[in-house]
Amino acid sequence: MKHRLAAALLALAGLTACGTPADDPKAAAPPAHVKPATAPPEAAAAPMARSEPVRVRIPAAGVDTGPVLDLGLAADGTVEVPSVADADKIGWYGKGVTPGEKGPAVLIGHFDTAEGPAVLKDVAKVRTGDEIEVRRADGTTAVFRVRELEQVDKKAFPTRKVYGDTTRPELRLITCGGELVDGHRPDNIILYADLVV
Numbered sequence: 001m002k003h004r005l006a007a008a009l010l011a012l013a014g015l016t017a018c019g020t021p022a023d024d025p026k027a028a029a030p031p032a033h034v035k036p037a038t039a040p041p042e043a044a045a046a047p048m049a050r051s052e053p054v055r056v057r058i059p060a061a062g063v064d065t066g067p068v069l070d071l072g073l074a075a076d077g078t079v080e081v082p083s084v085a086d087a088d089k090i091g092w093y094g095k096g097v098t099p100g101e102k103g104p105a106v107l108i109g110h111f112d113t114a115e116g117p118a119v120l121k122d123v124a125k126v127r128t129g130d131e132i133e134v135r136r137a138d139g140t141t142a143v144f145r146v147r148e149l150e151q152v153d154k155k156a157f158p159t160r161k162v163y164g165d166t167t168r169p170e171l172r173l174i175t176c177g178g179e180l181v182d183g184h185r186p187d188n189i190i191l192y193a194d195l196v197v
Contacts, residue, residue: 043196044167050101054066054067056068056133058133062125068107068134071108072093079108081108087112090109090119092106101169103165104171111177111185112185126149126191130145131146132144132146142169145193145194147193148192150189152190170192172192174188177189
């Protein structure tokens with residue numbers, strides 16, 4: 001039930017904080033449209049005990065960042081996104097499961113902001129089969145393999161698919177995408193990954 005509540009809130013948020021003014025010379029080149037891509041599901045790794053994420057590595061996208069921000073709800077009830085000052089960091093939706101626990105853990109990061117390219121500026125380089133490593137506070141590392149990439153209009157955010165209960169540990173990594181419209185990117189890029197180690 002808590003995943004469904006979180007999903008509704010994330011859908012309302014729409015991650016609209018991503019974006020750069022269209023005439024900003026520091027604007028990052030938009031990611032190429034991510035075509036739906038899927039890989040066969042991995043054999044399920046055993047769920048890990050709860051432990052908060054502290055660092056995220058995505059080698060294919062050149063990401064190695066920490067600390068991981070603890071995101072909650074904004075004053076208007078929508079899900080927080082990292083601030084512009086923290087555009088070089090990834091946040092974890094702290095009201096959900098931690099990466100490695102059974103269920104869908106959710107990480108959020110900017111593609112760009114009004115200040116220029118951000119932590120997930122090279123998300124278009126990620127392919128199915130690539131790994132996402134999440135170092136945890138207990139000293140362990142949860143390793144996920146990307147199974148699916150999806151680009152969707154924020155108005156059609158796949159709430160149930162992102163936040164619905166799962167029978168194994170999974171990860172969702174969400175950022176913005178699409179060509180700028182009025183200073184914002186209209187789409188979300190979502191990476192779905194399965195725990196493999």
